[in-house]
Amino acid sequence: MSDFEENRGLGGDRVAPVVRFIEPSGPEGRGKGGVRLGPVTARVGTPLPITISNALPSMTIGGLQRSQDEERGLSRQSLSWIKFSGPRGEVSFTPGSSQIEVGMDPVEHTTQVTFSQPGDYVLLVQVLNGSFANQCCWTNAYVNVTVTP
Numbered sequence: 001m002s003d004f005e006e007n008r009g010l011g012g013d014r015v016a017p018v019v020r021f022i023e024p025s026g027p028e029g030r031g032k033g034g035v036r037l038g039p040v041t042a043r044v045g046t047p048l049p050i051t052i053s054n055a056l057p058s059m060t061i062g063g064l065q066r067s068q069d070e071e072r073g074l075s076r077q078s079l080s081w082i083k084f085s086g087p088r089g090e091v092s093f094t095p096g097s098s099q100i101e102v103g104m105d106p107v108e109h110t111t112q113v114t115f116s117q118p119g120d121y122v123l124l125v126q127v128l129n130g131s132f133a134n135q136c137c138w139t140n141a142y143v144n145v146t147v148t149p
Contacts, residue, residue, distance in 0.1 A: 015057055016137040017077055017127045022108055023051040030057060030139045038144030039120075047094075048113045050143060053106035054079070054127045075129050077102050081111055084124040084142065089117025115147040 020028035021037045029035030042048040056075055077100055081093040094112045113123065123145060128138035 015129065016139045017054045017075075017102070017129055018057050018106075019125075019127050019139045019141045020053045020106065021050075021141070021143075022053050023049060023110075029141075032138065032140055034140030034142055036142045036144070038142075039146050040143060042113070042115060042145055042147045044115055044118055044147055044149055046114070048115075048145065049110050050113060050123075050125075051108055051110040052125065052127075052141060053108045054139075055102055055106040056104050056129075075102055076100070078128045079109060079125060080128075081113070081123065081125045084122040086121030086145075087117045087119035089115060089119065091115055091121065091123070113145075115145070118147045118149050121145045121147060 016030045016032070018028060018030045019035055020026075021035070024037065024040050026037035027035050040048070040050075054077060078097065079099075080097040083091040092114045094114075096111075098109065100107060100109075111125070115121065121144070123143040125141045125143075126138050127141065
């Protein structure tokens, strides 16, 4: 079975997006198992910019039929940031979520993350092909952050 067939979801011919950490520089990966960055350091009250890129993975499609958007090499992707773990303090994301159209060429996104308390945190951004309503194929990207006073 091809990579494309294994990742085919209820939303049609969809696959988990490729996510790469741009700033701070880090690894690239895709899928529910995720990709991890860190530890990164930040200060309480000072926004930490995190830039990722995401794109459709390149693949051989074979004889499977594709949607018009996929024929053009486009897919709607949703991004959503959350505090996965850490102290009780507030973590704010600007923006916290967004939706964009991507193709085979990576698209970059920057989110400013601000922490209200020091400690060790794990942040999670989920990048999903489609919308969070269809829950088809996504990539988890984790960022370990050590926040100082």
